[in-house]
Amino acid sequence: MTKVVLASNNAGKLREFSAILSEAGLEMVPQGALGVPEAEEPHPTFLENALAKARHASRLTGLPALADDSGLCVRALGGRPGVHSARYAALAGGEKSDAANNRRLVGELASVQDRRAGYVAVLVYVESADDPRPIVAEGYWEGEIIGEPRGGNGFGYDPHFYIPALGKTAAELAPAQKNAHSHRAMALQSLLRALRARGGA
Numbered sequence: 095m096t097k098v099v100l101a102s103n104n105a106g107k108l109r110e111f112s113a114i115l116s117e118a119g120l121e122m123v124p125q126g127a128l129g130v131p132e133a134e135e136p137h138p139t140f141l142e143n144a145l146a147k148a149r150h151a152s153r154l155t156g157l158p159a160l161a162d163d164s165g166l167c168v169r170a171l172g173g174r175p176g177v178h179s180a181r182y183a184a185l186a187g188g189e190k191s192d193a194a195n196n197r198r199l200v201g202e203l204a205s206v207q208d209r210r211a212g213y214v215a216v217l218v219y220v221e222s223a224d225d226p227r228p229i230v231a232e233g234y235w236e237g238e239i240i241g242e243p244r245g246g247n248g249f250g251y252d253p254h255f256y257i258p259a260l261g262k263t264a265a266e267l268a269p270a271q272k273n274a275h276s277h278r279a280m281a282l283q284s285l286l287r288a289l290r291a292r293g294g295a
């Protein structure tokens with residue numbers, strides 16, 4: 095079994111990844127278990143932030159690394175919070191928490207008609223910190239932002255992310271259902287296909 099370090103400190107992401115990766119025969123170790131501290135994420139693109147996180151974890155552990163940079167992009171907000179999703183409330187002087195981020199989001203959309211939004215996940219896999227061929231995969235999930243939270247599963251913006259085709263928010267989906275539809279799961283399936291199709295160095 096190939097051992098891969100998961101370059102994330104987000105418990106919700108780690109749960110979603112481990113369910114899929116164990117089926118794929120990959121042993122995943124969260125970076126926190128190996129003493130890797132959070133990486134800087136200063137870049138304007140999901141791709142650059144994911145690459146920075148993957149390289150950081152691989153450099154410090156000597157293992158292949160998988161990173162996820164993701165966020166919520168809201169049409170009426172011109173794509174915000176986007177790459178700043180995790181720090182959305184903190185950037186306005188609030189605390190760095192899911193609850194505060196959701197309060198800011200819902201407040202900004204209070205009198206907005208267009209509720210369309212999408213989750214984006216960009217995953218990067220590197221064999222080593224200086225891997226010349228990082229594998230990149232993207233996933234997207236369309237939904238709408240609702241003002242009243244619904245459901246207790248998932249994490250982050252999930253209680254406000256409503257999927258019309260399913261008639262539920264992401265937080266109302268069972269973990270396996272979220273993994274059958276989500277941006278993260280779609281990106282991971284595509285990354286695993288690329289990994290399987292990859293030739294040697």
Ligand SMILES: O=c1nc[nH]c2c1ncn2[C@H]1C[C@H](O)[C@@H](COP(=O)(O)OP(=O)(O)OP(=O)(O)O)O1
Nearest residue numbers: 102103104162163164165166179180249250251252
């Ligand atoms: O499926 C999701 N369900 C709900 N919310 C989500 C999801 N996917 C991303 N999000 C939100 C959470 C966080 O506000 C931001 C990710 O920020 P992002 O920097 O990629 O992750 P993070 O800082 O939580 O953990 P880490 O960087 O250690 O992987 O987007």
Ligand SMILES: [Mg+2]
Nearest residue numbers: 104135163180
């Ligand atoms: Mg982060």
